[in-house]
Amino acid sequence: MKKIINPQLKDWSELSKRPQLNQTDLTDLILNVFQDVQENGDRALKKFTKEFDQCELTEIAVSKKEFAASENLIRDDLKKAIQLAKANIEAFHLSQQTEKQIIETQPGVECWRESRGIENVGLYIPGGSAPLFSTILMLAIPAKIAGCKNIVLCTPPNSQGQIDPAILYTAKLTGVTSVFKTGGSQAIAAMAFGTESIPKVNKIFGPGNQYVTKAKELAQQFGIAIDMPAGPSEVLIVADDSSIPEFVAADLLSQAEHGPDSQVILLSTSEFMSDNILNELDAQLNELPRKEIAKKALWNSKTIILNDISQCIAFSNLYAPEHLILAFDNAEDYIPSITNAGSVFIGNYSCESAGDYASGTNHTLPTNGFAKNYSGVSLDSFVKKITFQKLTAEGINSIGPSIELMAEAEQLIAHKNAVTVRLNYLNS
Amino acid sequence: MKKIINPQLKDWSELSKRPQLNQTDLTDLILNVFQDVQENGDRALKKFTKEFDQCELTEIAVSKKEFAASENLIRDDLKKAIQLAKANIEAFHLSQQTEKQIIETQPGVECWRESRGIENVGLYIPGGSAPLFSTILMLAIPAKIAGCKNIVLCTPPNSQGQIDPAILYTAKLTGVTSVFKTGGSQAIAAMAFGTESIPKVNKIFGPGNQYVTKAKELAQQFGIAIDMPAGPSEVLIVADDSSIPEFVAADLLSQAEHGPDSQVILLSTSEFMSDNILNELDAQLNELPRKEIAKKALWNSKTIILNDISQCIAFSNLYAPEHLILAFDNAEDYIPSITNAGSVFIGNYSCESAGDYASGTNHTLPTNGFAKNYSGVSLDSFVKKITFQKLTAEGINSIGPSIELMAEAEQLIAHKNAVTVRLNYLNS
Numbered sequence: 001m002k003k004i005i006n007p008q009l010k011d012w013s014e015l016s017k018r019p020q021l022n023q024t025d026l027t028d029l030i031l032n033v034f035q036d037v038q039e040n041g042d043r044a045l046k047k048f049t050k051e052f053d054q055c056e057l058t059e060i061a062v063s064k065k066e067f068a069a070s071e072n073l074i075r076d077d078l079k080k081a082i083q084l085a086k087a088n089i090e091a092f093h094l095s096q097q098t099e100k101q102i103i104e105t106q107p108g109v110e111c112w113r114e115s116r117g118i119e120n121v122g123l124y125i126p127g128g129s130a131p132l133f134s135t136i137l138m139l140a141i142p143a144k145i146a147g148c149k150n151i152v153l154c155t156p157p158n159s160q161g162q163i164d165p166a167i168l169y170t171a172k173l174t175g176v177t178s179v180f181k182t183g184g185s186q187a188i189a190a191m192a193f194g195t196e197s198i199p200k201v202n203k204i205f206g207p208g209n210q211y212v213t214k215a216k217e218l219a220q221q222f223g224i225a226i227d228m229p230a231g232p233s234e235v236l237i238v239a240d241d242s243s244i245p246e247f248v249a250a251d252l253l254s255q256a257e258h259g260p261d262s263q264v265i266l267l268s269t270s271e272f273m274s275d276n277i278l279n280e281l282d283a284q285l286n287e288l289p290r291k292e293i294a295k296k297a298l299w300n301s302k303t304i305i306l307n308d309i310s311q312c313i314a315f316s317n318l319y320a321p322e323h324l325i326l327a328f329d330n331a332e333d334y335i336p337s338i339t340n341a342g343s344v345f346i347g348n349y350s351c352e353s354a355g356d357y358a359s360g361t362n363h364t365l366p367t368n369g370f371a372k373n374y375s376g377v378s379l380d381s382f383v384k385k386i387t388f389q390k391l392t393a394e395g396i397n398s399i400g401p402s403i404e405l406m407a408e409a410e411q412l413i414a415h416k417n418a419v420t421v422r423l424n425y426l427n428s
Numbered sequence: 429m430k431k432i433i434n435p436q437l438k439d440w441s442e443l444s445k446r447p448q449l450n451q452t453d454l455t456d457l458i459l460n461v462f463q464d465v466q467e468n469g470d471r472a473l474k475k476f477t478k479e480f481d482q483c484e485l486t487e488i489a490v491s492k493k494e495f496a497a498s499e500n501l502i503r504d505d506l507k508k509a510i511q512l513a514k515a516n517i518e519a520f521h522l523s524q525q526t527e528k529q530i531i532e533t534q535p536g537v538e539c540w541r542e543s544r545g546i547e548n549v550g551l552y553i554p555g556g557s558a559p560l561f562s563t564i565l566m567l568a569i570p571a572k573i574a575g576c577k578n579i580v581l582c583t584p585p586n587s588q589g590q591i592d593p594a595i596l597y598t599a600k601l602t603g604v605t606s607v608f609k610t611g612g613s614q615a616i617a618a619m620a621f622g623t624e625s626i627p628k629v630n631k632i633f634g635p636g637n638q639y640v641t642k643a644k645e646l647a648q649q650f651g652i653a654i655d656m657p658a659g660p661s662e663v664l665i666v667a668d669d670s671s672i673p674e675f676v677a678a679d680l681l682s683q684a685e686h687g688p689d690s691q692v693i694l695l696s697t698s699e700f701m702s703d704n705i706l707n708e709l710d711a712q713l714n715e716l717p718r719k720e721i722a723k724k725a726l727w728n729s730k731t732i733i734l735n736d737i738s739q740c741i742a743f744s745n746l747y748a749p750e751h752l753i754l755a756f757d758n759a760e761d762y763i764p765s766i767t768n769a770g771s772v773f774i775g776n777y778s779c780e781s782a783g784d785y786a787s788g789t790n791h792t793l794p795t796n797g798f799a800k801n802y803s804g805v806s807l808d809s810f811v812k813k814i815t816f817q818k819l820t821a822e823g824i825n826s827i828g829p830s831i832e833l834m835a836e837a838e839q840l841i842a843h844k845n846a847v848t849v850r851l852n853y854l855n856s
Binding site for chain 1 (some may be wrong): 505506508509510512513515516519520523524526529531533534537539541542544546547557558559560561562594630631645648649651652653657672674675678679681682684685686712715716717718722760763766767768769770771772773774775776777778779780781782783784785786787788789790794796797798799800801802803804806808811812813814815816817818819820821823824827829830831833834835837838839840841842843844845846847848849850853
């Protein structure tokens with residue numbers, strides 16, 4: 001990790017920048033996949049699955065038998081852990097429901113909002129060495145609470161055409177409607193256009209590699225909504241002399257192991273503490289199975305020494321981290337000054353892993369500085385809020401003349417007339 | 429208007445489609461404007477303003493003097509009308525604030541959300557023959573309630589370099605921070621990148637022509653959020669024998685006058701009523717200053733006769749209208765069955781004009797079927813909701829073992845270790 005001591009304010013902006021990713025433009029490649037899936041449906045999906053996942057599928061949908069079998073392939077203690085996480089995530093997302101609240105803005109003018117679940121939602125779960133079942137909890141639980149009718153999940157199969165039992169177990173537990181064995185940008189295309197097997201959805205959620213990310217971005221051009229734009233995962237930790245080096249080091253590493261492009265920032269008011277943390281980090285790093293990945297991520301990472309906690313928060317607001325850990329005593333005092341962050345972890349016992357898995361908060365969060373303009377996934381992400389209004393005769397009499405004046409000033413005479421015909425009817 | 433009687437269910441999907449817009453691909457054109465503004469800042473803006481608005485500007489920002497002068501150029505009754513609308517819009521959007529609610533998902537595990545205003549927001553208000561000050565009310569009022577720090581407004585000047593006084597009056601009244609004389613895609617570029625005069629913003633709101641719409645879409649590739657994707661404005665009205673033909677005709681026309689591509693759909697359970705409405709529409713149409721525009725819009729529009737109100741609602745859900753008017757008695761009974769709509773107007777006295785100007789609801793709504801996956805603009809559009817969590821020693825002891833199991837199953841050992849170091853510390 002690069003160490004920077006008391007940088008000048010004018011350099012903060014540069015220090016808060018993410019490294020430029022060396023991205024090739026995948027647009028044409030992905031648009032070809034989209035066209036293929038749009039034209040050839042399941043046949044295209046099977047072709048891509050053979051090419052990328054080395055697997056010849058007969059059925060794309062996971063069968064009831066496969067779901068049933070997955071139950072017996074998971075250890076009971078893991079099942080219980082998943083159930084505990086589900087209960088907490090459910091409790092927190094249930095609390096995000098809003099009651100209908102009718103506002104009478106003028107006598108006889110009632111306005112209110114009602115939430116409706118987005119009818120069809122698609123969840124993407126990446127493949128690879130480990131089954132990311134925790135992301136299913138984070139997406140399917142709020143989708144279910146929102147009342148989404150169809151919750152479709154796509155994930156790539158292994159070369160035997162199987163999906164990890166933890167994925168299937170969690171999908172069934174959380175009420176996912178159907179799981180399909182397809183990954184990559186072709187899975188996004190399938191959910192955007194629909195195929196013989198996979199229904200078209202209205203909104204697509206979930207993480208993925210650069211192909212999946214680009215495909216989600218391009219799906220928007222075809223009228224599909226997405227959860228949020230994506231970038232590498234990141235954490236910013238603020239430490240002072242009250243921090244516990246072992247904890248902070250472990251938290252930095254839990255971010256660094258995500259991928260070589262993960263961003264890890266340590267802000268400290270004490271160089272002594274930050275040196276302690278980095279020593280501890282070196283010791284813990286060597287024990288990790290994913291140490292080579294973590295090392296690469298740390299190579300891009302920074303430790304910055306600042307004067308006081310207020311400066312650290314100011315820098316953090318400029319950086320707008322996905323995860324912000326305030327790893328010091330009396331961290332609560334600084335909550336009001338936090339303006340840009342995805343999710344905030346208060347004090348020494350609130351590790352990022354808690355929010356990643358089981359505390360109840362959502363782990364699908366804005367990266368890459370998007371915490372300046374986006375919220376993380378919540379119940380809101382799965383609903384539309386429809387506005388309603390009901391005017392009585394008294395209501396239109398009361399606000400009608402103002403509407404007439406404003407419509408006339410905007411030269412929209414038919415808008416004015418819609419009021420005039422009603423006022424004439426009532427007052428003739 | 430084209431009349432369709434009792435179409436078969438299999439034809440509904442085709443009937444609910446919007447006409448394909450004949451759009452040329454503006455991407456390259458807009459990206460050139462973006463590059464020019466990024467490189468040359470204010471100089472580029474002045475060049476474009478000269479080219480497109482036939483106006484040589486010395487200052488891009490509206491001066492205090494210009495704001496002050498605008499006050500005297502507006503009639504008092506219009507001022508009062510705008511103030512009434514402001515009060516209602518404020519009341520409704522204030523009701524959308526949510527109180528902080530701490531959820532203890534397990535003993536010692538507290539989770540909650542807090543809202544923070546998006547720091548810098550940009551509002552675009554189109555130019556043209558009429559000053560669309562009502563859109564300022566709809567965007568600046570919730571921005572102010574949200575606590576946005578900088579509320580920037582761009583709108584094109586007339587050839588004398590002036591902004592309509594109703595725009596300036598409303599901007600000042602609603603707390604807009606600064607108004608800039610620049611329009612078109614160059615205004616979107618200015619807010620996306622910042623120039624010497626115009627600050628860079630985090631999110632851009634507001635309507636516009638195809639250049640502005642495309643520019644907003646492309647701005648997302650540079651990390652700027654936008655309110656929602658856009659298409660032509662539209663209304664769907666449901667009528668039966670209890671409707672008042674004069675009212676329904678006026679409402680259809682108030683949508684049709686927006687532009688030649690406006691969408692107007694009338695669903696009726698009674699052919700007799702729909703014929704009455706269309707006769708009344710012909711009579712009212714001839715009195716309108718914008719009758720040529722309205723005629724073109726009506727040319728693309730449809731009247732569909734269906735069996736009963738439930739069928740009408742089912743069709744409406746498939747169409748997902750921006751505005752839905754239930755122009756019949758007992759309309760409330762059908763609210764639970766509405767799943768896709770931007771804003772709904774209940775009964776004979778709730779005309780769309782009310783929501784467009786003064787009832788309190790927002791008029792920035794999802795068009796083009798986007799009501800299936802997007803909400804209209806609300807207070808939510810101007811805030812980020814940050815999640816917070818605080819675990820005590822009891823909290824991490826309670827959920828820690830479950831996190832360890834789940835992290836291990838996902839092969840993220842550093843994630844597991846962040847918990848293990850804490851459990852060891854507490855229990856040694």
